[in-house]
Amino acid sequence: MVKQVVTTICFVLFHCIISYWAFTSSCSIHSSTKIIIPAVARYFGTKGRYEEVNAYLIDDILAINNSLVTLPSSKCSEIHLTAIIRHGTRYPTIKNIQKMREFYDLVVRDATGNLNCLSEIKSQWKMWYTDDMDGRLVDKGREDHRHLAQRLIKWFPSLLTEENVRHGRVKLITSSKHRCVNSTIAFREGLMEGLRIEAELELAVNDALMRYFDQCERFVKEVENNKSALQEVKSFNEGPEMKRVMEKMADRLVVPFASITDDSVEAGFFLCAYEFAIQELNPPWCQLFDEVDAQVMEYAGDLKQYWKRSYGHEINSKSSCILFHDLFHHHCAAVTVQVGHAETLLPLLTLLDLFKDDIPLSSTNFATQHNRIFRSGKIVPYAANLLVVLYKCPEGIRMGVRLNEKSLTLPGLTDPVPMYEDVKKRYRALLEGCDQETVCKINNS
Numbered sequence: 001m002v003k004q005v006v007t008t009i010c011f012v013l014f015h016c017i018i019s020y021w022a023f024t025s026s027c028s029i030h031s032s033t034k035i036i037i038p039a040v041a042r043y044f045g046t047k048g049r050y051e052e053v054n055a056y057l058i059d060d061i062l063a064i065n066n067s068l069v070t071l072p073s074s075k076c077s078e079i080h081l082t083a084i085i086r087h088g089t090r091y092p093t094i095k096n097i098q099k100m101r102e103f104y105d106l107v108v109r110d111a112t113g114n115l116n117c118l119s120e121i122k123s124q125w126k127m128w129y130t131d132d133m134d135g136r137l138v139d140k141g142r143e144d145h146r147h148l149a150q151r152l153i154k155w156f157p158s159l160l161t162e163e164n165v166r167h168g169r170v171k172l173i174t175s176s177k178h179r180c181v182n183s184t185i186a187f188r189e190g191l192m193e194g195l196r197i198e199a200e201l202e203l204a205v206n207d208a209l210m211r212y213f214d215q216c217e218r219f220v221k222e223v224e225n226n227k228s229a230l231q232e233v234k235s236f237n238e239g240p241e242m243k244r245v246m247e248k249m250a251d252r253l254v255v256p257f258a259s260i261t262d263d264s265v266e267a268g269f270f271l272c273a274y275e276f277a278i279q280e281l282n283p284p285w286c287q288l289f290d291e292v293d294a295q296v297m298e299y300a301g302d303l304k305q306y307w308k309r310s311y312g313h314e315i316n317s318k319s320s321c322i323l324f325h326d327l328f329h330h331h332c333a334a335v336t337v338q339v340g341h342a343e344t345l346l347p348l349l350t351l352l353d354l355f356k357d358d359i360p361l362s363s364t365n366f367a368t369q370h371n372r373i374f375r376s377g378k379i380v381p382y383a384a385n386l387l388v389v390l391y392k393c394p395e396g397i398r399m400g401v402r403l404n405e406k407s408l409t410l411p412g413l414t415d416p417v418p419m420y421e422d423v424k425k426r427y428r429a430l431l432e433g434c435d436q437e438t439v440c441k442i443n444n445s
C-alpha cells in the first residue's frame, strides 16, 4: 500500500514538473534571473537590439572588446573622432501601432486555435501601445545611449576627456526628431557620468546633416513620394514566401485565410520585436512565428531598406553627399557626435560601397540571398554607430573606421587603418563631386 502511495505521489509530482515545463516552454517565458531571448530575435532587422549584434554586452553592457578592433602602431595617437549614431530603442511609429492594434483585435475576436500562447494573448496580454507613443524613445533607448557614451570613453580615453568637454572640443549634433534629441541628452548624461563631471555641453539640431533625405528634392520626388520605387517590396509581400507565412499564421490562429494579410503578419512580428526590445520580454507573439517565417519577415524589412535607403536607387546614397563631405571636414572639435536615424546611416554606408552584395536583393531571389551581406539588423540596429577615427602617426595621418564597435576595412583598400591620403584617393570622385545641390536637383528633362 505504502509503495503504491509513494508511486502515485512521484507520478503526480513528475506530471506537475512536466506540465510546468511545457507551459513555460511554449509561451511567454519570464526568468527571474536571465532574459530569455526569442529564437527569432536575430531576424528583427532595424527593430533589433544592439545587444544582438554584440552579444558580449548582454553580460556586461559597459564591456569593450578589443579583439574586434584593429589599431595602428602604438606610435600613433588619436586626434579626432566622428561618431554617427542611430537613436536608441524606441516605440513603434503610429502607422505600426495602428496595424498592431488591428491584429491584436483580430486575434482576440476570431482566433480559436488551441496554442497555449493564444490563451495567454487572449486572457493576459493587453494592447498597451497608444498612438501618442509614435516612435518616441523608451527608457531602454536612453540606456542604450548612456552606455554607449561610457564605452566610447573607454575606447577613446585621450579624446573623450574632461578637458576636451570643458574647452568645447566635444560637439553634439542631433536630428530634430524627439527620439534623437532625447538620445543625445542621454548620451550627454552618460558622458558626464563616465567622466564624473558636471559641465555645460550644448547640443545643436542640424537636420540638413541628420535628415538630409527630407531636403533632397530628387530623393523626395523619385523615392519617398514614388510608390513604384518600392515595387520590389510590394511584389515580395504579394509573393509565395509571404503567402506561406500568412497561411501558416491563419492555421495557427484557426481563422479564415482571407483575414490574414501581409500587414497582419508584419504587425504580429512587430509585436514580438517591440515587446522584446522595449520590455526585454519573450512575449507570446513570438511563438506565432517559426524560423522560416522570421527569415521571410527579415527579408521583407531588408528589401525596404535596400530599395528606400540603399543600393536600390542611386539617389538614395547620393542624397547623403552632404554628410559624406562633413565626414572629411574636420571641425576644430576633438570629438563630433551626430545622432540620427537608420536612414541617416544607411545611405552613407552605401555611398562608401559598404555591405554591397554581388546580386541585388529582389522580390524573386529570397531563396539565394540567405547569406547576403545586406542585413539591416546587423548594420543599423538601435544605437548603431559609425566611428571614424583619425590617428597621428610618424608616417602621417591614418583613418580607422568602425561600425557597431567593430573595425571595417573600406572597400578597395586593404589596410584596416589606411593612410588618410589613400582614403581620399579611393573616394576622390566623391570628394571632388557629390555636390548636394547638384545631385538633389530635379532633372526636368
Ligand SMILES: O=P(O)(O)O[C@H]1[C@H](OP(=O)(O)O)[C@@H](OP(=O)(O)O)[C@H](O)[C@@H](O)[C@H]1OP(=O)(O)O
Residues within 6 Å of the ligand: 046, 047, 086, 092, 093, 095, 096, 308, 340, 341, 342, 343
Ligand atoms: O516601419 P517604421 O514606421 O518603423 O519605419 C520608420 C523607420 O524605422 P525603421 O524602418 O528604420 O525601423 C524610422 O527610422 P528610425 O531609424 O528613425 O527608426 C523612420 O524615421 C520612420 O520615418 C519610418 O520610416 P519610413 O521609411 O517612413 O517607414
